[in-house]
Amino acid sequence: MNPETCWSHLRESAQVLKKQHLSELLSDSERFESLSFGHDGILLDLSRHRLLPETLDQLVALADACGLKEKIDALIGGAHVNPTEDRAALHTALRTPAGKTLEVDGTDVVAGVQKTLEKMDQLVGILHSGQWRGYSGEAIDTVVNIGVGGSDLGPLMTCHALEEFKPDASKGIDLHFVSSMDGSQLSGLLSRLNPATTLFVLSSKSFTTIDTLANAATARQWLIDASGLAVETILRHHFIGITAKPEKACEWGIPEQNQLLFWDWTGGRYSMWSAIGLPIAIATGMDGFRQLLAGAHSIDTHYQEAPFEQNLPVLLALAGIWNINLLDIHAHAILPYDGRLAHLPSYLEQLEMESNGKSVTLDGADAEHxxxxxxxxxxxxxxxxxxxxxxxxxxxxxxxxxxxxxxxxTEQSQTLQEQHRLALANCLAQARVLALGDKALDEETAAAAPAWKRYRGNQPSTVILIDELTPYSLGQLIAIYEHKVYTQAVIWQINPFDQWGVELGKKMATAMLNELDEPNPSAALDSATRGLLGRITALRQTP
Known part of the structure; x- marks a missing residue:
């Protein structure tokens, strides 16, 4: 069956199911059993979507028709699945266990990954043992990660989520994250830190990211001003560089022994598994970081080997395809009922919207869907x-x-256990009301309510139930969403691994820096920008 035939069958099914309310579908006592799927401590409940088991069969047929199995093998096998940049997308290799090999363009990438992990292990060990000393000879007790986008969101999200898994060795190290280009995060932070005991982790794939380097330059000057020492001494004691361009890091002044390498096939939003995850390893220990990698690898294996009918990333993706392309739903809320996952929505915003926010297909045509x-x-x-x-x-x-x-x-106070029960109750209740509306009440009570108190329901939702949040299960969760994104990209025939949409604005910003110093805005600019520049110039000249 070809993809268009599959789409046609799905459109016919959608016309029928659009007329049904979820309250009708959920009256089927077998529905949960037929539309919930488990793997290795994670349950994916799709029973509150406006679809039937046979709808999933049709969606699986669409995935087959789009060659998803071959595309999964290509991704994990190291093929150049990123055609606009002519390279592989090997975030899965970053969590491949030692002892395995994967040759890409003549190089065993797993060997390189393991070498970087070994160096991470050494650096983390030095920090945790108190042997990393600042310029005064005191042990480093504060680490500040300077990055932006994937060099910030992934480590920040994960460190927050796994705070309670800190080993004793890391509890004496305070960890902070700085990403804003305006200096507001950094200026407030530096006023509270001791320069003699602060280490900066400078994370930049290209080592040319202007916002990251601006923050790094401010941090470097702060250390020079505080110590009165030469820049070479400051950089040796107080900076680690993480980059795919070690020559650029050397030019900036970070010595080679303080550098960690990752590769150009590591997309920013997929980079927390690489050396970019150093803050995670500092926070959780290398054992915790390796558990995170192991959880993701378990999903990589599941994604490649499980039949689509039982494949969690594929099923999550197909439910999204159904809602977006067949039911015309174009808004998606991420709702974790666990405070440790506070930064997960922001992380997934980047993962999904930077990956699949595309309107041009792989062959350069306008997207049909x-x-x-x-x-x-x-x-x-x-x-x-x-x-x-x-x-x-x-x-x-x-x-x-x-x-x-x-x-x-489970091993803490009864009052804390009660608070978790409260979170569970609210999660299940909200999913129920979104689906059923006030039909969750008895009909007489619902009918008696005024219009402004009525709930229509029929909002679809997925429930992802994790046995327990651990480094391993968090790795699983993130990998499920990563592979969901790739699955949808295959079906939409787009490239999820480039992000040309962010480039033009950055280039224009560089040019705009010059305009900010000009007394008269360039006539080549549009009238709105000229107007704002004129206003800014006038205000800056006002005492």
Missing amino acids: RTCPVLWGEIGPNAQHAFYQLLHQGTEAVMCDFIVPAKRY
């Missing part, structure tokens, strides 16, 4: 007091992902 929806999200309890009003009674159709661990605080 809607692609990535708008993602946003928040911790569930906060979201309930913010945008759930729109979810329940607004005019927009929204699909939601509820993410929650089944167990927490």
